[in-house]
Each structure stands twice: as C-alpha cells, then as structure tokens.
Amino acid sequence: MNYRIYAEYWYLDALVENNWDCYVLNDYEAIMPLPFVKKFGFKFIVQPIYCQQLGVFHQDNFSKETFQLFENKLHRNLVRAYSFNEENTEMFEPKGKKRVNQIIELDQFHFENYSKMVQRNVNYFTKQQLVIKKNDKIEPLLNFKIQHRNHFVNIPYYKKLLTVLNHYKFLDIQFVEDEEVFGFVCFMKSKNRVFYLDSATSQTGKDKKVPTGIINEMLKELKSKKIIFDFEGSSIPSISKFYNGFGATIRNYTFYSNLNI
Structure with a gap:
C-alpha cells in the first residue's frame, strides 16, 4: 500500500x-x-x-x-x-497540474552525487569539528525560529504539529551550538520516509554551513537503507537548487482545484 x-x-x-x-x-x-x-x-x-x-x-x-x-x-x-x-x-x-517534489532514494545514495558546492560546504563544515546534537525540547527551537525566521510562520500552529510529532516519536530535532545556537533542522520520520520538515539558522550558522552539515550527517546515517529522504520540493528556485545539490531527483505529484482562485 x-x-x-x-x-x-x-x-x-x-x-x-x-x-x-x-x-x-x-x-x-x-x-x-x-x-x-x-x-x-x-x-x-x-x-x-x-x-x-x-x-x-x-x-x-x-x-x-x-x-x-x-x-x-x-x-x-x-x-x-x-x-x-x-x-x-x-x-x-x-x-490537475503537476508539481515537483525532490527526493533521494537512500539505497542509491552516493556522496559523489552532491554538487561541487555542496561537497565544498560539507568539507568546510567537517573541518570546523562542530558537534551535531539532538534535542526533543520544542520551546527553545520555537524561540530560535522566532528570532531567525525569514518568512511568516504561524507559531501556535507549528508548535501544535511539532508537539504531536514528538508525542508519537516521529520528530528528530538536530542542532549545532558553541556557546550559542547556530541553527537547527527538524526531520519528520515515518515508516518509509524521512522528511526535511523545517530549519532555522543564524547568520553565523549560515556562514558555518550548518544546514548542509546536518542534512549530510542524516543522509550518511540512513545510507543504503530502503528509505526515501523527502525534501518536499520547493517552487522557490534558490531552495530547489539547494535540494538538488544533494543529488535529489524529481517526483511529480498532482495539484487539483476546480475554483478560480
């Protein structure tokens, strides 16, 4: 099924x-x-x-x-x-209209599939010897998200979803800090997929390539398993390019509406 x-x-x-x-x-x-x-x-x-x-x-x-x-x-x-x-x-x-999702089939994952830019950023992140930590505390994540969001986020709605995912043990929060938090990534785990759900990064975290480093470590952890890593795609070209840099392939889904909106 x-x-x-x-x-x-x-x-x-x-x-x-x-x-x-x-x-x-x-x-x-x-x-x-x-x-x-x-x-x-x-x-x-x-x-x-x-x-x-x-x-x-x-x-x-x-x-x-x-x-x-x-x-x-x-x-x-x-x-x-x-x-x-x-x-x-x-x-x-x-x-309906076809829309684009971006996924990686992890039993076919290879570091060589990364773009040259992603490879450079992974190497840079690794050389800094930053430690990726895990946390199941939602409030600090939300506070950091509020401080560093670059688009509107309905925080109460977002908190409700994270709380439910955490309750059912499907939420994996990973972050990097060194006296201060540089950034975090939220992954949502299900039966046969791991979703890149959300992230937030300070300017220092961006400079240190924190999101790239965290995603790379997750991909390495799941490598060779019959699991799909799901970026959920994006219609924003810069974000779509970021996902493609990890070697993501395109899968289409269909959007339907019978109203003129």
Missing part, C-alpha cells in the same frame, strides 16, 4: 482538528482523506500546510477504474486545493 504520514488520523487532527472527511472503499481497501474549511455555509476542500500530498491510499492491484470513482467523487466538491500523491500521479494521471 502506498503510504504517507500526512494521511494518519492524528496527523490530520493536528493540522485541521476534526475538519476532514474520508472516502473509504469497502473494509479500508482504499481511503482518500479530505481536509476542509467551512465558509459562508459552504464546505471547501483545502490542502493544509505541512501536508504536501494526500490522494488515494490503496492496496496492491488497485485499478484505474476504481481510482477514477474516487477522483470523480472529489470533483463533485468545491475544491480550492488538493494534491494527489506521487504514486497516484504516476499510475493514474489524475486531472
């Missing part, structure tokens, strides 16, 4: 509380979670933040005809934003 942590009931509850429905085939042979918001008496299907891919999650030998029953039922709703997962996109080609 194709799987994403995004479709776990507790994960959806953390993001949208009980504001989600689910289409189910027979005895859970397939499911399709549908997060929604209500506005002016109408229900709109909306993909929440920190939830890149949903769609149909199914067992093996799932037919295109059955998939289309799910897809057609979705189309009867007011859909502001909904994303089908990579497997749905590859196997069934749902209606």
Whole structure:
C-alpha cells in the first residue's frame, strides 16, 4: 500500500482538528482523506500546510477504474486545493497540474552525487569539528525560529504539529551550538520516509554551513537503507537548487482545484 504520514488520523487532527472527511472503499481497501474549511455555509476542500500530498491510499492491484470513482467523487466538491500523491500521479494521471517534489532514494545514495558546492560546504563544515546534537525540547527551537525566521510562520500552529510529532516519536530535532545556537533542522520520520520538515539558522550558522552539515550527517546515517529522504520540493528556485545539490531527483505529484482562485 502506498503510504504517507500526512494521511494518519492524528496527523490530520493536528493540522485541521476534526475538519476532514474520508472516502473509504469497502473494509479500508482504499481511503482518500479530505481536509476542509467551512465558509459562508459552504464546505471547501483545502490542502493544509505541512501536508504536501494526500490522494488515494490503496492496496496492491488497485485499478484505474476504481481510482477514477474516487477522483470523480472529489470533483463533485468545491475544491480550492488538493494534491494527489506521487504514486497516484504516476499510475493514474489524475486531472490537475503537476508539481515537483525532490527526493533521494537512500539505497542509491552516493556522496559523489552532491554538487561541487555542496561537497565544498560539507568539507568546510567537517573541518570546523562542530558537534551535531539532538534535542526533543520544542520551546527553545520555537524561540530560535522566532528570532531567525525569514518568512511568516504561524507559531501556535507549528508548535501544535511539532508537539504531536514528538508525542508519537516521529520528530528528530538536530542542532549545532558553541556557546550559542547556530541553527537547527527538524526531520519528520515515518515508516518509509524521512522528511526535511523545517530549519532555522543564524547568520553565523549560515556562514558555518550548518544546514548542509546536518542534512549530510542524516543522509550518511540512513545510507543504503530502503528509505526515501523527502525534501518536499520547493517552487522557490534558490531552495530547489539547494535540494538538488544533494543529488535529489524529481517526483511529480498532482495539484487539483476546480475554483478560480
């Protein structure tokens, strides 16, 4: 069965509380979670933040005809934003626009796949002999995030997600400090994927190549395992280039909306 942590009931509850429905085939042979918001008496299907891919999650030998029953039922709703997962996109080609995710299949990971710039930054980070530490304390991370964020972050919403992930032991926070914190990276671990969830870095941390160093160590730790490292992609060219520098490959998922927004 194709799987994403995004479709776990507790994960959806953390993001949208009980504001989600689910289409189910027979005895859970397939499911399709549908997060929604209500506005002016109408229900709109909306993909929440920190939830890149949903769609149909199914067992093996799932037919295109059955998939289309799910897809057609979705189309009867007011859909502001909904994303089908990579497997749905590859196997069934749902209606919508293809978007880019960036992943590394870790059983095929090689340091030589890094760009020259990433290799230089990894070597620079290593020569400084900085120590990567782990921490399950969320509050210090949030305070650092507030001080060094470069875009808007809904801190209470973000804190709720991190707290739930920490409760279920799916959160891995790694950071670098030397008298002061230079930066951290949050990884989200699930059955067969490790997600690059978030990071924050001071200017000193950027100069010391802290995010690159932490990601490199995680990739080395998981090397050769049948696990996917998932960057979750980005439409921002500089961020996408950063991910590509680690040798990430492209996987498409499908974004669908039937509203002009």
